[in-house]
Amino acid sequence: MKISAVNNFKYSNYGFYSSVKPKQSPSFSSLKLKNDENNYSDTCFYRDADTLDCAATLLEKTFPKGTDILDFASSNGEEAISLYSLIDKSNGKYKIYCFDTSDRAVELGKKGIYTVFYPMSYDYLLLPEFSMLDDSNTREIKSKFYSVMEETKKPSYEINDINYLCQLERSPYFKIKYYKLKDEHKDKIEINKGNINNIDKVLPNKKVGAVLFRNAMYIETGNFSANEFSFNEDLNINKKEIIEKIVDKVYEKLLPGGLFILGDIEKDHVYIADNHVNDKDKIFVSDYCTFIYKNSPLWEALSKDGRFEPVLYKNVDAPVILGKEQKVPTIWRKK
Secondary structure, eight states, X not given: OOOOOOOOOOOOOOOHHHHHOOSSOOOGGGOSEEEETTEEEOOOTTTTHHHHHHHHHHHHHHOTTEEEEEEESOTTTHHHHHHXXXXXXXXXXXXXXXXXSOHHHXXXXXXXXXXXXXXXXXXXXXXXXXXXXXXXXXXXXXXXHXXXXXXXXXXXXXXXXXXXXXXXTTSTTOEEEEEEEOGGGGGGEEEEEOOGGGGGGSSTTOOEEEEEETTOHHHHHTOOOGGGOOTTSOTTSOHHHHHHHHHHHHHHHEEEEEEEEEOOBGGGTSOBOOTTSOGGGEEEETTTXXXXXXXXXXXXXXXXXXOEEEEEEEEOBSOSSSOTTOEEEEEEEXX
């Protein structure tokens, strides 16, 4: 599947997330935030900083006096805080409303204390101890972070998975610090339980400047990467129909020029074919013995009737089907 890589927007490339990625990524059972009994959430500050930085710049230009922003599948709010910190707030008022389906993530977000640790944390360069590794891009993003966050004491409750941290503490290089929003910014991030399917019920009678739904569409559609495909997967789910309903609601919620901000993982963009796909609309991937949609149902839904236009393309995170150099659109703008 060939993708035309077009970038209509020049943005400053912090390179923060890619530069701090450890050689060995953590397994899914060892991620930072433990939400529920068997539900872990992969969350960190400034994940895919390029997309967040581009979104911040576009929001400043399109809505210079400020706007409301919705962040779905937000986990405990680290993504929203990252975006908020990157926006120039000197002339406008911006507020981000976060929603997640996990009670635990929402609970932690409301308490408002966050961790950054080393090793095995993508955002560890935020720690002062690693200032000797800073380049100009890292220094800039750290400046943004500390403009809205401040160090605080360890809370009486646990934030991260205890067993995972116990393993990390065995390292002589283990470091951990706790942070919270500065008082003047606390009311700019609000976290509640919610799902993007109910976006039309959020802030009724009010439109917003951006909707984030990063690395989460595959969950709503039950989609997996080709290398994750199992014959136990429910192929009766109509992925295209689910996506179209979500996109329709997002379109109605956005102001003209508003942004729909997506993630850069492949399974949010390439879809295993379900039983509702006609033969002419799917192709067989021999390496993984499975069919995929010939055209991404997400891109088709966004491009329908010229409602949205892609403004930023990113290299795929851990590509399987698309290939090493292929790109996906992570920011779409409502025309």
